[in-house]
Amino acid sequence: MASVLVFGPTGKVGSYAARTAADQGAKVWLAMRDTTKAIPGLTEDAEKAGGFQRVQADLQKPETVSEAVKVSGAKRAFIYLVHGASDHQKATIEALKAAGVEFVVFLSSFTILVNQGLREISPSDYIAYVHAQVEANLEDTFGPDNYVALRPGGFVTNLLAERDGVVAGKVQLYGGIFEQDNIVPDDIGKVAGTVLASGPRNGQKKVYLYGPQIRSIHDSYVEVGRVLGKDLEIITLGPEDGLKKHLSRGMSESVAKYMVALAGTKGPDKGNGERFPRYQEGVANVQLYTGKPSTSLDDWVKQNKEIFKA
Secondary structure, three states: OOEEEEEOOOOHHHHHHHHHHHHOOOEEEEEEOOOOOOEOOEOHHHHHHOOOEEEEOEOOEHHHHHHHHHHHOOOEEEEOOOOOOOOOOHHHHHHHHHHOOOEEEEEOOOOOOOOOOHHHOOOOOHHHHHHHHHHHHHHHHHOOOOEEEEEEOOEHHHHHHHHHHHHHOEEEEOOOOOEEOOEOHHHHHHHHHHHHHHOOOOOOOEEEEOOOOOEEHHHHHHHHHHHHOOOOEEEEOOHHHHHHHHHHOOOOHHHHHHHHHHHOOOOOOOOOOOOOOOHHHHHHHHHHHHOOOOOOHHHHHHHOHHHHOO
């Protein structure tokens, strides 16, 4: 039974990645900053029955990553982006390799353009840039055939930014025209766990993943309200108020300004345009790796109604 390391198992994606890899026969080590934290969807009894093992590790501390690899004997690892890492996780990636990991699955982003050079992306294109630099470091260290970058679209959980407004029946929204596919973290995690345990399908190295329907953020909230049986009042904010909201949530000024500029557009093309021609492929990939279609926004809201209760 092969051993794999899953970093960030207390998150939705990491939790599903861990459980899926275990279901496919891998011995799963849960790499955690705090080994006492609960893991979503994994009770203490289920953790014991599944043979999971916890190990302390922090992706921002390469020495702990090296020790976790040595203790686990893992040859494969799932990692995610650490925002603010000055070296774009280069030291951590090198520690994984030096300690014995041979293959990495990285949770990246669809904002990296198809066939775009990883080192060519401007720092001003913040989301694509930070993910691309980690991919580039993985390529430099492991080579192009020994890592897979998962590139999911817009997480449905982004809608939780206005959760309090949904509960109150009044959403104050900037960036309502921005379009996203609302992919659910569960689907991403299941794909991650499959690739981690069994490798990619069809030789894929960049695996795009999308939800089944593209909606504007405005229309997404309307749909959330409809499923909840609420006629939401949606108030449109201007860029200045949008900036204030981001700053009030602890975002740096440079990133907040980037997000405001991005949200003032429809966002990257996810159809058959020149920039993002892989939307249908991304929807199909969820089916390919999980055996089921992408979860819809409607179903996600139905499954998570408790989140939207006061």
